[in-house]
Each structure stands twice: as structure tokens, then as C-alpha cells.
Amino acid sequence: MSLRDGGVIRDGYHADVDELRKANTEGKHWIAALEAKERERTGIESLKVRYNQVFGYYIEITKTNLARVPADFIRKQTLVNAERFMTPELKELEERVTGAEVKLLALEQDLFAQLRTTLAGHAGRLQEMAGKLALIDVLAGLAETAALNQYTKPVINESGLIDIRGGRHPVVERLTEEMAFVPNDTLLNLDSHRLQILTGPNMAGKSTFLRQVALIVLLAQIGSFVPATAATIGVVDRIFTRVGASDNLASGHSTFMVEMVETATILHSATVRSLILLDEIGRGTSTYDGLSIAWAVAEYIHDRRTLGSRTLFATHYHEMTQLEQQRDGIKNFRVAVQERDGDVVFLRKIVAGGADRSYGIYVAKLAGLPQSVITRAQDVLVQLERPESAQIAESVTTHTEPAAAPLPQPHPLVEEVRQIDLFSMTPLDALNRLADLQRKVTPSSKDAAF
Ligand SMILES: Nc1ncnc2c1ncn2[C@@H]1O[C@H](COP(=O)(O)OP(=O)(O)OP(=O)(O)O)[C@@H](O)[C@H]1O
Ligand SMILES: [Mg+2]
Structure with missing residues (x-):
């Protein structure tokens, strides 16, 4: 109007x-x-x-x-x-x-x-009233949501414990009405269960679980009931998340750079009282770079001398499940699936232990990649997974091209140059050594000495 x-x-x-x-x-x-x-x-x-x-x-x-x-x-x-x-x-x-x-x-x-x-002339009073009404509105909204969706009253204390029984994702559970949402438990504390490594296939429910824990903690701390059957929430000072891929090209940051900047912020800002959620740290670079970074980040967070924060770490780097044996306070969990006649059934249940497969190709097939791509991917995977395939690129044979050529060996002269100890040489020694090297690459040239 x-x-x-x-x-x-x-x-x-x-x-x-x-x-x-x-x-x-x-x-x-x-x-x-x-x-x-x-x-x-x-x-x-x-x-x-x-x-x-x-x-x-x-x-x-x-x-x-x-x-x-x-x-x-x-x-x-x-x-x-x-x-x-x-x-x-x-x-x-x-x-x-x-x-x-x-x-x-x-x-x-x-x-x-x-x-x-x-x-x-009454702006002050009106704003105060608006503020109060807004608060009533929010609290009434939380109460209504809690009543309609079987939320429970959390116990909030300073124990450092996050113990959620039958936790659900408040939004996803509303969207999966036909396929009932599968509730999951969470146990984190400041000691034996500080860092959870969560593995499991693509589409299994890792990201959903991470967000659900964060939302339950957040809801509890803003005074709401929570989507769970029971929950004890040891207050957190902040929730840090590194989830999803995004880039900020305008500010000169690539996708991976954004991921690293955010990870850096978390490592610099979190405290032992924080809750950290990392969803597939390190996937934006080469496999070994990514795994190395993910591994080191997990160790840094786990170590009480650096952070010791309660952390959920979802990853497809199954190697990281080895951390559980190496360090107290790290626990492996995985999202269970069932394999039946080549099909994967997603059970959405989080259980103890690590996963060893991601079923990525299966999910790619569900997503509709051309069958020839799927078949070829399966073929490449078999070759890559052979134990003797040390060099990834070399182990993959192609249909039309001959196998990749072996890596060139460095020239012996290069090795010789590398071994020269410059700091223990006089300038004259160095010149003589240079003449020596030159003689080796051009045999016909006249000997020169200084
Ligand atoms: N507990 C659950 N109960 C029912 N459905 C769920 C549950 N958790 C997740 N889902 C469904 O599964 C879908 C995939 O979940 P999610 O994105 O969390 O998988 P993911 O393990 O993170 O996969 P990726 O490794 O590919 O990232 C969700 O969009 C949701 O619809
Ligand atoms: Mg995910």
C-alpha cells in the first residue's frame, strides 16, 4: 500500500x-x-x-x-x-x-x-515492547516445536560431557517423513572420548550426524528442549564448524584456500571447552596432501597441550582410523551399511569402529553417471587397490595408451651438484669445482685450472 x-x-x-x-x-x-x-x-x-x-x-x-x-x-x-x-x-x-x-x-x-x-514520541516503549513480544514469540515457538516433535529437556552442566541418547536432526527428520529418521547416540567428553573419527560410505549420514550434534548443543544452550530422548550437555564456549565446500574467488581465495583459512581459524581460536565439527577436512587437494593435513589437524586438536577440544571428525580417509590405537581419547565410529547383492542399504546407524570402504562408485551410479564411466571407474579402482601399486599414476593402465613411462632418473651430475657443501669451500675451491663440472659436460673443452 x-x-x-x-x-x-x-x-x-x-x-x-x-x-x-x-x-x-x-x-x-x-x-x-x-x-x-x-x-x-x-x-x-x-x-x-x-x-x-x-x-x-x-x-x-x-x-x-x-x-x-x-x-x-x-x-x-x-x-x-x-x-x-x-x-x-x-x-x-x-x-x-x-x-x-x-x-x-x-x-x-x-x-x-x-x-x-x-x-x-513513544519509540522507546514500543521498542521495548517489541523486544519482549519477540522473546515471547521465540520461546513460544520453541515450546510448540518441542511439544509437536517429542523434544526432551536437556540437563545442562559444566561437566564437559555431551551425552545424547536417540538424537535427531531437527530439520532432516521433518523432511524424511516416509523413511523414518534413524536416531543416534553421541558421547563426547573431555577425556576418553574427546575426538570421534567418523567414517562411512557416501550418503550414509555423516554430515547429518555432525550437524545434528551441533544443533542439539546449540538448542540446549539457547534454552530449548532438544530432539532426543535424553541429553546431557556440558556447556561449550563456542561451536566451530568446517563443513561443505565454498569458495570466495573475489577475495582471491580458491576453494581449498577457503577450507584451510577456516581450519586455521578453528585451530587458532578453539579452546578445551569448544565443540569442533570437521566435515572432510583436506579433500580439496591431492589424496596424500589431504590425508596428511587431516591427520595432523586431528592430532593437534586431540593434544591437550594445544587444544583438547571435543571434536567430531568425518572423513573418507580410512587410514585415520589408526589414530584410535595410537592415542587415548580418540574413538572410531562409522555409519553402518549393509551390502546385499551388489546393492548398498543405508542403515543410518552410528556404531563403534571404523569403515574401510566409501562405496563412492556405487553412489556415483545412483546419481546417474554414464554406465561406461562407472565400469571404467571400477576397473581403475581394482588396479589402484592392488597392493603392489605403489605409484598411483603408473599403476593405472589405459585402454588405448601404453602404460605410463617410468619416472626419469635424475642425471648423475645433478646429484653431484646437490652434494657440494658450499659452506665449507673457499671461492677458489668453488671455481675449481665448477670448472670440473663443466669439463664433465663438455669433454672436448680445454682443461682449466685456477
Ligand atoms: N539418521 C538418518 N535417518 C534417516 N535419513 C538420514 C539420516 N541421516 C542422513 N539421512 C539421509 O541421508 C542423506 C545423506 O546424508 P549425509 O549427507 O549426512 O551423508 P554423508 O555420510 O555425509 O555422505 P558424504 O560422504 O557423501 O558426504 C541425507 O540427505 C538424509 O536425507
Ligand atoms: Mg557429507
């Missing part, structure tokens, strides 16, 4: 507004009545009273009926197919209607401005 068009003041608020509004609508009835009257008087069925911005109200008569126009019609305008006329009576009505319209609009704008000024 625009103030310029009026209609902002409700009937009954101001007597003058009501009166002008009545005159305005009644005026329009009068004009309709005039149209009917003139039709009858002239016998012209197509006679119309119309309005436009330039001429105001006028009577329009088509060319074929011009002969029947009465003498008291005053011609105003001639069109191709019609003529437009005025009568003194129409003129008078027009003044009454448009006069009321203009006055009404001015009055409405005036009243609106007054109201605004009055309200501005």
Missing part, C-alpha cells in the same frame, strides 16, 4: 475522512446514475461516461449515433470512431467527486504524519 494512493486510514478513525470517503463513493454512484439517465434520454445504448487524467469525466458517443446527440451536449474532443461531450450537470458532479478525492487524500496524509509523530 502506498501513502500516495490513500486508503491508509481506517473507517471510523476520523469523521472528516468518513464523510469525504462517502462523498467520493456516492459521487461515483451519481455519475453511474447520470450515465443511465442520459442513455434513456438519448436512446443511445452505447453511451458511456468515462474518465481520464487530462479531460476528467466526459460522455462518449460512437460515430454511428452522433445524429441522436441532444443540443445541450458540448463537444470536447473528436476521435476516429467517437466524439466526447460534456454537460453542465456532469461538470458539476465531477467537481464534487474529484474535490472530495483530493481533500480525502490530503487529509489522510496529514493524519498519517500526525500519527507518525505521536508514535515517534
Whole structure:
């Protein structure tokens, strides 16, 4: 609604507004009545009273009926197919209607401005009221959600324990109505269960689980009930997440760079009281680079001398499950799946232990990659997984090309140069050594010594 068009003041608020509004609508009835009257008087069925911005109200008569126009019609305008006329009576009505319209609009704008000024004088009270209503609204919303979706009241303390029984993702559970959402337990503490390495196939539910734990902790700490059957939440000071891929090309950061910048922020800012969620750290680079970074980040977070924060770490680097044996406080969990006749059944259940397969190709097939790509991927995977395939690139044979050539050995001279100990040489020694090397690459040149 625009103030310029009026209609902002409700009937009954101001007597003058009501009166002008009545005159305005009644005026329009009068004009309709005039149209009917003139039709009858002239016998012209197509006679119309119309309005436009330039001429105001006028009577329009088509060319074929011009002969029947009465003498008291005053011609105003001639069109191709019609003529437009005025009568003194129409003129008078027009003044009454448009006069009321203009006055009404001015009055409405005036009243609106007054109201605004009055309200501005109470801005403080109104804002305070709005704040209180907003709080009531939020709390009522949380209460309603809790009642409708079987949330439970969490125990909140300073124990450092996060113990969630039958936890659910508050949003995903609403979207998976036919396939019931599978609840999961979580146990994190400041000691034996500090860092959870979560493995499991693509599509298994790792990311959902990470977010669900964060949301339950967040909900508990803002005073809400939580989607679980029971929950004890040892207060966290902050929740840090590194989830999903995004890039910020405009600021000069590549996808992987963004990931690393965010990881750096977490490692620099988290405390022993923080909750950290890392979803596939290190996947934006080569496998070994990524695994190395993920591994080192996990160790850094786990170590109490550096962080010791409670952490959920989802990864496809199955090698990382070895950390459980190496360090107290690291626990492996995986999302269970069942393999049945080449099909994978996602059970969505988090159980103890590590996974050793990601079923990525299976999920790629579900997603609709061309069958030839899937078949070839399976073929490449078999070759890569052979224990003797030390060099990844070399072990993959292609259909059309010969096997990759072996890596070139460094030239013996290069090795010799590398071994020169520059810091224990005099400049003269160095020159002699250089001449020596030069002689070796150009046998015919004259011996030179200094
Ligand atoms: N506990 C659950 N109960 C029912 N459905 C679930 C559950 N968890 C996840 N899902 C469903 O599975 C889908 C995939 O889950 P999610 O993205 O968490 O998998 P992921 O293990 O992170 O896979 P990826 O390794 O490919 O990232 C979700 O979109 C959701 O619909
Ligand atoms: Mg995921």
C-alpha cells in the first residue's frame, strides 16, 4: 500500500475522512446514475461516461449515433470512431467527486504524519515492547516445536560431557517423513572420548550426524528442549564448524584456500571447552596432501597441550582410523551399511569402529553417471587397490595408451651438484669445482685450472 494512493486510514478513525470517503463513493454512484439517465434520454445504448487524467469525466458517443446527440451536449474532443461531450450537470458532479478525492487524500496524509509523530514520541516503549513480544514469540515457538516433535529437556552442566541418547536432526527428520529418521547416540567428553573419527560410505549420514550434534548443543544452550530422548550437555564456549565446500574467488581465495583459512581459524581460536565439527577436512587437494593435513589437524586438536577440544571428525580417509590405537581419547565410529547383492542399504546407524570402504562408485551410479564411466571407474579402482601399486599414476593402465613411462632418473651430475657443501669451500675451491663440472659436460673443452 502506498501513502500516495490513500486508503491508509481506517473507517471510523476520523469523521472528516468518513464523510469525504462517502462523498467520493456516492459521487461515483451519481455519475453511474447520470450515465443511465442520459442513455434513456438519448436512446443511445452505447453511451458511456468515462474518465481520464487530462479531460476528467466526459460522455462518449460512437460515430454511428452522433445524429441522436441532444443540443445541450458540448463537444470536447473528436476521435476516429467517437466524439466526447460534456454537460453542465456532469461538470458539476465531477467537481464534487474529484474535490472530495483530493481533500480525502490530503487529509489522510496529514493524519498519517500526525500519527507518525505521536508514535515517534513513544519509540522507546514500543521498542521495548517489541523486544519482549519477540522473546515471547521465540520461546513460544520453541515450546510448540518441542511439544509437536517429542523434544526432551536437556540437563545442562559444566561437566564437559555431551551425552545424547536417540538424537535427531531437527530439520532432516521433518523432511524424511516416509523413511523414518534413524536416531543416534553421541558421547563426547573431555577425556576418553574427546575426538570421534567418523567414517562411512557416501550418503550414509555423516554430515547429518555432525550437524545434528551441533544443533542439539546449540538448542540446549539457547534454552530449548532438544530432539532426543535424553541429553546431557556440558556447556561449550563456542561451536566451530568446517563443513561443505565454498569458495570466495573475489577475495582471491580458491576453494581449498577457503577450507584451510577456516581450519586455521578453528585451530587458532578453539579452546578445551569448544565443540569442533570437521566435515572432510583436506579433500580439496591431492589424496596424500589431504590425508596428511587431516591427520595432523586431528592430532593437534586431540593434544591437550594445544587444544583438547571435543571434536567430531568425518572423513573418507580410512587410514585415520589408526589414530584410535595410537592415542587415548580418540574413538572410531562409522555409519553402518549393509551390502546385499551388489546393492548398498543405508542403515543410518552410528556404531563403534571404523569403515574401510566409501562405496563412492556405487553412489556415483545412483546419481546417474554414464554406465561406461562407472565400469571404467571400477576397473581403475581394482588396479589402484592392488597392493603392489605403489605409484598411483603408473599403476593405472589405459585402454588405448601404453602404460605410463617410468619416472626419469635424475642425471648423475645433478646429484653431484646437490652434494657440494658450499659452506665449507673457499671461492677458489668453488671455481675449481665448477670448472670440473663443466669439463664433465663438455669433454672436448680445454682443461682449466685456477
Ligand atoms: N539418521 C538418518 N535417518 C534417516 N535419513 C538420514 C539420516 N541421516 C542422513 N539421512 C539421509 O541421508 C542423506 C545423506 O546424508 P549425509 O549427507 O549426512 O551423508 P554423508 O555420510 O555425509 O555422505 P558424504 O560422504 O557423501 O558426504 C541425507 O540427505 C538424509 O536425507
Ligand atoms: Mg557429507
